[in-house]
Amino acid sequence: MIEFQAVRKEYDNGTVAVHELSLSVQSGTITVLVGPSGCGKTTLMRMVNRMIEPSSGTVLVGGADVRDRDPAQLRRGIGYVIQQAGLFPHRTVLDNIATVPVLSGASRRAARTRAGELLELVGLPQHLGSRYPAQLSGGQQQRVGVARALAADPPVLLMDEPFSAVDPVVREGLQDELLRLQGELDKTVLFVTHDIDEAIKLGEKVAVLRQGGHLVQYAEPDDLLAEPADDFVTSFVGRDRGYRRLSFVDSDGVRPKPVCTVDLGERTQPNPEWRLALDAAGRPRGWLPPGTGVDGPLTEDQLVAGGSLYTEHTSLRGALDAALSAPSGLGVVVDDDGRYVGVITARHVLDVLDQQRGGVP
Numbered sequence: 001m002i003e004f005q006a007v008r009k010e011y012d013n014g015t016v017a018v019h020e021l022s023l024s025v026q027s028g029t030i031t032v033l034v035g036p037s038g039c040g041k042t043t044l045m046r047m048v049n050r051m052i053e054p055s056s057g058t059v060l061v062g063g064a065d066v067r068d069r070d071p072a073q074l075r076r077g078i079g080y081v082i083q084q085a086g087l088f089p090h091r092t093v094l095d096n097i098a099t100v101p102v103l104s105g106a107s108r109r110a111a112r113t114r115a116g117e118l119l120e121l122v123g124l125p126q127h128l129g130s131r132y133p134a135q136l137s138g139g140q141q142q143r144v145g146v147a148r149a150l151a152a153d154p155p156v157l158l159m160d161e162p163f164s165a166v167d168p169v170v171r172e173g174l175q176d177e178l179l180r181l182q183g184e185l186d187k188t189v190l191f192v193t194h195d196i197d198e199a200i201k202l203g204e205k206v207a208v209l210r211q212g213g214h215l216v217q218y219a220e221p222d223d224l225l226a227e228p229a230d231d232f233v234t235s236f237v238g239r240d241r242g243y244r245r246l247s248f249v250d251s252d253g254v255r256p257k258p259v260c261t262v263d264l265g266e267r268t269q270p271n272p273e274w275r276l277a278l279d280a281a282g283r284p285r286g287w288l289p290p291g292t293g294v295d296g297p298l299t300e301d302q303l304v305a306g307g308s309l310y311t312e313h314t315s316l317r318g319a320l321d322a323a324l325s326a327p328s329g330l331g332v333v334v335d336d337d338g339r340y341v342g343v344i345t346a347r348h349v350l351d352v353l354d355q356q357r358g359g360v361p
C-alpha cells in the first residue's frame with residue numbers, strides 16, 4: 001500500500017536525512033518507524049503526503065507514484081495526526097473534525113453529523129463537540145486530532161509522535177484506543193515514535209532507523225526483541241528486552257491454583273496463610289496477611305493492597321508482573337469480567353516459559 005523505493009532526502013544545507021531507503025508498508029496494518037531523535041522518521045513520513053519531496057527515489061501509495069498526484073487531492077486520502085493535535089484554536093471541536101469533509105464538498109450539516117459519530121468512535125462524549133480545543137485536556141485534544149484525521153475516511157493514516165505530549169497513563173489509554181479503532185477500521189497506519197515500548201505495543205511491523213536515515217531492521221516486534229540485527233538495535237531495544245518479549249509469549253500453559261479466600265463483610269479467625277479478600281461479585285479487593293483475624297466484619301481498610309491483576313489468556317508479561325507485584329508473591333488471575341479465578345507464582349510462570357522452550361536445560 002505504501003512503498004518507499006530507494007528514497008533519499010538531502011536538505012539544501014547538505015544534511016542527509018534519509019539515505020536510499022526501501023520499505024514496504026502492508027495495507028491494513030500499523031507499521032511503526034522508530035529511532036532516536038534526528039534519524040529521519042518525520043522526513044520519511046512526510047514524503048508520503050508530499051509535504052517533503054524526495055531528492056531521489058520513488059514513493060508509491062496504492063501502487064501510484066505520489067509525484068503523479070495533485071498534493072491537495074493526495075492528502076484527502078491520507079489522514080495526518082501530529083503531536084499536540086494541531087487543532088484550529090478558533091473552531092469548535094465539531095468544526096475541527098468537519099473541516100476536511102466540508103472542504104471536500106460535504107454539506108456542513110452532514111459533516112457535523114459525521115463529526116458527532118467520530119467523537120463517539122474515539123471515545124469522547126458528545127457535549128465536548130461545542131467546546132474549543134483550549135477547553136480540552138491534552139489527551140482529549142489528541143482524540144479529536146485522530147477523529148479529524150479519520151473524518152474523510154482515508155485509507156491511509158500518518159501519525160507523527162501523536163501521543164508524546166501527554167502523560168504516560170493517558171498515553172497508554174490513547175494507544176489502547178488506537179488498537180481498538182484499528183480493529184474496527186483496518187486503515188494502513190504509518191506511525192512515528194522514538195519510544196521503543198510504544199513501537200512494540202502498536203506495530204505489527206517495526207522499522208528501526210538510525211542517524212542519517214538508515215533502515216537497520218524491519219521486523220515484527222517479537223523478532224526485533226528476540227533477534228536484534230546489530231548492536232545499535234540491541235542497545236535501542238534496551239536491556240530488559242527479555243522481559244518485554246514476554247508480551248508475545250503464549251500463556252496457554254498457565255494453570256492458576258486456588259488460594260484461601262475471604263469475603264468482605266465476613267468475620268474470620270487468624271490463619272497462617274495469605275488470604276485473598278473478594279467482594280460480593282467475586283472480584284479481588286486485597287490481601288489479608290498471615291496471622292490476621294478480624295473481630296467485626298471484614299472491611300477494605302483492613303487489607304493490604306494487591307498487585308497487578310492478570311487477566312487469563314493474556315500475555316506472560318502480565319502474568320509475571322502480577323506475581324512479582326503481589327505482596328503475597330501470589331499473582332491474582334481474573335477472568336474477563338475481573339472475577340477471581342486463581343493465583344500463580346513467578347516460579348510457575350518461569351516453568352511455563354521453560355516448557356515452551358522445550359524443557360529445562
Ligand SMILES: Nc1ncnc2c1ncn2[C@@H]1O[C@H](COP(=O)(O)OP(=O)(O)OP(=O)(O)O)[C@@H](O)[C@H]1O
Nearest residue numbers: 011013015017036037038039040041042043044194
Ligand atoms: N528543513 C530542514 N533543513 C535542513 N535539515 C533538516 C530539515 N528538516 C530536518 N532536518 C534534519 O534532518 C534530519 C532528520 O530530521 P527528522 O525531523 O526527519 O528526524 P526525526 O527522526 O523525525 O527526529 P525527531 O524524533 O527529533 O522528530 C535531522 O538531522 C534534522 O536536523
